[in-house]
Amino acid sequence: MPDRVGVPPCGQADCRACSVRDWLLEAGARGLDSATLLDDDTPGNVHCEVTICDDGDCLCQSRLKLDITGATYRETGRRSEETPMCDFSVVAALPERNVAAAVELKLGAAAWPDSGEQLQHGLRVLHDAFSGVGAHSTPRAYLAVGKQREQLQEVLDAEGFRLNYGSHTVPVEVIDCGSCINISAA
């Protein structure tokens, strides 16, 4: 079982994960202290949340809210239009690799393919950020849902659905609201 939550950014000058974090903050993302990610823009008092944890080997981690209005990575060339965007990203440094995770939260069942499109844009931004600082990364895409998790995962698996990450592709992992995302296993 994962045994740690909320690893902070390490702040080391040569840390690629921190460089990616700075790149994203500069582009308009918002850093989060909490390890619990929450869809607090959903109306009402009920939320979908997930917690980011690890096996004790995570060297550096940052959690960022990506779906910020006005972020430069959402520009489309038309002033009134922005690209869709997933809710959050997690950038982590592990001993052998950097992990770039896109996270979308849905209190109910996910609207598809809209949720896939949101995650795809999140991965695009993460790939640009890692490329921008000259670092490699292992991508992951998580869709947390409050309803119909198994049904959606079955459909995606049957289709062989994958998102793009540079020249690589990534499956969407559908998880339940309330889950922990073990970034060490990612």
Ligand SMILES: [Zn+2]
């Ligand atoms: Zn760091």
